[in-house]
Amino acid sequence: MKKLSFQLTLIIALSVSVALLAGCGKDDTYAQEEGKVNVVTSFYPLYFFAKEIGGEHAHVVNLIAAGVEPHEWTPKSRDLDAASKAQLFLYNGAGLEGWVDGFLKGLGSGSQVLTVEASQGIELIQGNPEHGHKHEGEQTDATGTEAEHSHEGEETDHDHEGAAEDDHDHEGEDAEHSHSDLDVDPHTWTSPRSALVMAANIRDAFVKVDPENGAAYESNYSNLEKQLRELDDKFTQELAGYKRRDIVVSHQAFGYLCRDYQLNQIAIMGLSPEAEPRAQDLLEIAKFVKDNGIPYIFFEELVSEQLADTLAREAKVDTLVLNPLEGLTPEQEKAGDNYFTLMERNLKNLQKALQ
Known part of the structure; x- marks a missing residue:
């Protein structure tokens, strides 16, 4: 009898726990x-x-x-x-x-x-x-x-x-x-x-x-x-003084930024980050990076950086983050980051890449 009571108590406790957890889930949000x-x-x-x-x-x-x-x-x-x-x-x-x-x-x-x-x-x-990719220094916007x-x-x-x-x-x-x-x-x-x-x-x-x-x-x-x-x-003000205006990005997400501050983005992938570029496109971008002395290739945190890393190794340059602010990572959310802190970080990385 004691064994049965213990089992019943355990079942009730588990049921209450599940209910409490469900109350803390997305539906509660x-x-x-x-x-x-x-x-x-x-x-x-x-x-x-x-x-x-x-x-x-x-x-x-x-x-x-x-x-x-x-x-x-x-x-x-x-x-x-x-x-x-x-x-x-x-x-x-x-x-x-x-x-x-x-x-x-x-x-x-x-x-x-x-x-x-x-x-x-x-x-x-x-x-x-x-x-239709445009790479050789052409404006994409x-x-x-x-x-x-x-x-x-x-x-x-x-x-x-x-x-x-x-x-x-x-x-x-x-x-x-x-x-x-x-x-x-x-x-x-x-x-x-x-x-x-x-x-x-x-x-x-x-x-x-x-x-x-x-x-x-x-x-x-x-x-x-x-x-x-x-x-x-x-x-x-802080982007105006650089002679270099080209940035190489993993995802074509910065057209409005480039239009408003007179930059030119060369993208590995197009408007959707899941689009796979052709091998010829990668070769053209790598050539552009080498010919124009581009020091960094930008990647973003919510999308795999594999292509950006591959291209950076091929062109013998480094990578930096340029955040399209489509969402926060759990780490950024925990740290209290927001639109302004991430945009300030973008500005610093852009300055570094344009030097």
Whole structure:
């Protein structure tokens, strides 16, 4: 009898432990907070900007966990459920989230969520380098001049009446929207100038869904805007004095940064980091690195650096990190890194590579 009681006690204890662990899992993270604007973001930069602007009046959750590469992520039904119950869903647009069309339709006609394409108003860089590599010192972006943007009064929400569909997993959904089929560069946030437009769009969205706290959102945005403008000035001034303007990167993620600060990126891989370059492309880049005395090849932390390392060995140069800020690693998250600390690190590494 004692043995049976012990077994029963153990089963009960294990059941309680499992329940407690489940309560600490992702579903708990997605729980809404009463009295706040509940916001769901598609990836890290939007999460950071929304936290800064929303402040104490917002509860912000990010769909993509630390250490996960956004290009490889697709949503599940719990992600759709979280977004449908929120007041705001923020996504980058410009083709970054290949799954977003089906996701927005899946929110259903009963959802009150305001969906916002944060890149709205940015002059997008046209062309897909995966459909034709340009290496020999050619610019991969459309222009070297700063684009003027207007976002005042823009409406970025979508009407999804009648668009309900069954709740389901979106793994592998919408293959036609894969990153390899992009015809624009989606990596808008890598330039502080584009980030300013995105932050303003997010501010406008907060004011629209919660006008009572509009003054707080405006104030928080002003603080963020000041930091972004200071960062823009710093990039402009500290990158201006170098004769060398070429950077070799593992992933074609820095078109907006290069456009705004008059740099030229030569990419090993195209818009999607999973795209495999041809052997001829690697040989051409290695030749370019040697012929032009490029001292470093940049890689990023959420994508394997194998190709960058291979090319660096072939060209007899070193590697450095240039972070596309698509997400934090668990180590960066633990250390308290954010958009600004990582961009400052990028600036230092760019200066080192341009010397």
